[in-house]
Amino acid sequence: MKKILLPLLLTVAPALQSFAAEAPSSYEQLLKHITTPPAAGDAVYPAARASASQAAGLYWVTIKAADKAERTSLLEQGFDIIEVDRAKGTVSGIAGQELMDHLSSKSFSVLSRRPLAEHAAAVSKDFPAADAVYHNYKETTDLLRDLAARNSDIASLFSIGKTLEGRDIWCLRVNSSAKGEAPSSKPGAFFLGNIHAREHLADEVPLLFAAWLMDHRNDADVKKYISTLDIYIVPMGNPDGVEYDIKNGSYQYFRKNLAKNSDGSRGVDLNRNFDSWWCEAGASTYPGSDTYCGPKAFSEPESQHIRDFMLARRNIRTHISYHSYASEILYPYGGSDSDVPNAKDKQAFIKHAAEMGKLTGYEPLKSSEMYIATGDSCDWAYDATGALSFTFELEGRGFYPGAAIVKGAVERNIKAAVYLLSVTDDPYRGL
Ligand SMILES: [Zn+2]
Numbered sequence: 001m002k003k004i005l006l007p008l009l010l011t012v013a014p015a016l017q018s019f020a021a022e023a024p025s026s027y028e029q030l031l032k033h034i035t036t037p038p039a040a041g042d043a044v045y046p047a048a049r050a051s052a053s054q055a056a057g058l059y060w061v062t063i064k065a066a067d068k069a070e071r072t073s074l075l076e077q078g079f080d081i082i083e084v085d086r087a088k089g090t091v092s093g094i095a096g097q098e099l100m101d102h103l104s105s106k107s108f109s110v111l112s113r114r115p116l117a118e119h120a121a122a123v124s125k126d127f128p129a130a131d132a133v134y135h136n137y138k139e140t141t142d143l144l145r146d147l148a149a150r151n152s153d154i155a156s157l158f159s160i161g162k163t164l165e166g167r168d169i170w171c172l173r174v175n176s177s178a179k180g181e182a183p184s185s186k187p188g189a190f191f192l193g194n195i196h197a198r199e200h201l202a203d204e205v206p207l208l209f210a211a212w213l214m215d216h217r218n219d220a221d222v223k224k225y226i227s228t229l230d231i232y233i234v235p236m237g238n239p240d241g242v243e244y245d246i247k248n249g250s251y252q253y254f255r256k257n258l259a260k261n262s263d264g265s266r267g268v269d270l271n272r273n274f275d276s277w278w279c280e281a282g283a284s285t286y287p288g289s290d291t292y293c294g295p296k297a298f299s300e301p302e303s304q305h306i307r308d309f310m311l312a313r314r315n316i317r318t319h320i321s322y323h324s325y326a327s328e329i330l331y332p333y334g335g336s337d338s339d340v341p342n343a344k345d346k347q348a349f350i351k352h353a354a355e356m357g358k359l360t361g362y363e364p365l366k367s368s369e370m371y372i373a374t375g376d377s378c379d380w381a382y383d384a385t386g387a388l389s390f391t392f393e394l395e396g397r398g399f400y401p402g403a404a405i406v407k408g409a410v411e412r413n414i415k416a417a418v419y420l421l422s423v424t425d426d427p428y429r430g431l
Contacts, residue, residue, distance in 0.1 A: 023139060025146040027215040030208055034133045034406050058253070060119035061100060062092045064109040071371035075282040077106055078289025080255065080269075083326075084370055094253060099289075116253070123398045133403045134200050136246060137167060137239040140207055144172050144235070151214045154226055156180045160234060161305030164258050167239040169305055172210050174231040188230040188316035189424045190387065191417060192306065195270045195321065195377065197241025197254045198399040201409055202322035205394060207235035208410045209417050225421040230315055237321075238270060238302055251400050257302050259294070261287035268294035271323075272373065273303045274380035277335040282373035293375050306377065310385050318424045319381050319389040320417065325401070326393035327362045329353045329416075332382045334367030334391070335374035340382065347431045348388055352423060356390070356416040367391060388427050392416075 024033045063079070065071045066089040071081055074091065082093040090111060095103070100110050135143060148157040156179040159168035178184040194203040210233045216222045225231070236242060240258040244266075245251060256267025265288040272283040275297035279285060283293040298304050310316060331349035332340050340346050353364035367376065378389035392413070396405050423429065 023142060023146075025143055025150070025211065027208060027211040030211055031407060031410075034403060034410075056117075057096050058094055058116040059096070059100070059113040060092060060116050061095045061113045062090050062111045063103065064089060064111055065091045068369070068371055070108075072282045072373075073106075074103070074108065075291050075371060075373060076284055077103055077108075078284040078286045078291055079103060080290035081371060094290075120398065120400070131200075131400065131403055133406060135203060135207060135235075137236060137243050140203060140236050140239075141168075141170055143207060143211065144170050147210055147214050148172060151217065154217065155214065160309045161301060163238070163240045164301055165240045167243075169234060169237060169239065169302065171309070172233045172235075174210075174213060174226055174233070175229070176227045178230065183313075183315075184230040185315055186228060186230040187425045188232065188313055188318075188387075189421055190232045190310065190313075190316045190319045191234070191322070192237050192320070192377075193235040193322040194242060195237035195302065195306075196323055197238050197245045197256065198251065199255075199322075199324040199394075200242070200245075200399070201324045201394050201396060201401065201405065202392075203235045203242070204406050205235075205322050205392075205410055205413045206233050206320075206417075208406075209233065209414050210235065212410075212414050221418070221422070225418075225424075229421060229424055230313075231421070232309075232313070232316070234306075234309075237306065240302075241267070253399065255290050256292065257300055259300060261292070262295075263287050268292055268300050269375075270300060270303050271377055272375035273298065273300050274307070274375050274377045276376055276380040276383060277374035280374045281335070282371055283375050291373075297375065303377070307380070307384075310381055310387070314385060316385060316387045317427055318420050319378070319387045320392055320420065321377055321381075321389070322392045322394060322413075324394040324399065325396040327360075327395045328393040329357050329360070329362045329364045330367035330378070330391040330393065331364070332367060332376075332379050332389065334376040335372060335379045337368055337372065339366070344428055344431060345382075345386075345388065348427050349390075351431065352388065352420070352427065353390060356419055359415040359419055360392075360395075360412045362392070362395070390420075 024030050081091045148155045154176050156173050158180045160171050191206045193206040245254040256269050259268045272293040278297035279293035284291045331353050357364040378391045381389040
């Protein structure tokens, strides 16, 4: 097999244009912008439907996988499981002919296949033709800069490090007494988004949460969190991948970072690259696959920066990493069937996941209940730092759910994020 899932770059490429008008930056303005149809020329994000040429040779496939062991094995063969139907004992995701042949040779049954463009058209709703409300890297950066500049008494912006292509991974810090990278002994909360490139909603949620926090900085509860906590928001953890996914004016279904692999393929799955049972199960050693774990744990600058950021801030007690999509709140472990060994932590995970589940409507569960996947960022974060770390699989059907989904997803997830802030000073209170 080679280069199975390397996205094709054959696309129609309408010129990318920036917003003509000044970009909105308060939360209220952003919400208004989200719910207003985009003007012509706002085509920073490509049309939400995969074009026929872009998805050429790729299929949306449904494969029989009766149980967790079979799902884990599929991940190891390089198939990224995008949807799971436990009742039917099937999983679905994207594959080219080579990967399908490979899976068949390993005795997996491909039950159905449909050209990816056709599938994408069917699951897309009637949203505007261009997803202009989504923030690309520049817009994300500009908005974070603006939030920090307009709230400089409580907010600051710094880079946690550069990507392979030299982009800064920006972190907005909200803290009434410490700025930039200065240490703080206040209890910390860390919100991370979009380490998987095509999961664009996972940038919008933490980014708009940051804008919301600034708009609501004088609300009694928010004011208390800002003055007593050390809050970090990194909305776009994989900017190279994000820009690659949108750069030609149609989506590329690209998941990984932009590592140049030995076989000529691109990308390591950052959520398989952390040093937590690294590449032992549910990850692939095949560089072209979507679940490629990389040549070694922490081989990638993006995962290294997240590691170093967390290790340098041991005051961080709570953490969410945003992904899409499954409407789930996952807690450790994902790389092992076992529960976390500390009984109190286990109780805290179950309680907080359940509470945040009520606020979002998402299903709380232990990450490994679906399948085993090693090298997971939240497993590593919890084991290495003790921070209670949750993976949010946001809502939607598809990676490109359109503009209409953003407002509701953001509003629901702000409630969960505020809940997490409310327990960050003592996540074990009342257990
Ligand atoms: Zn993801």
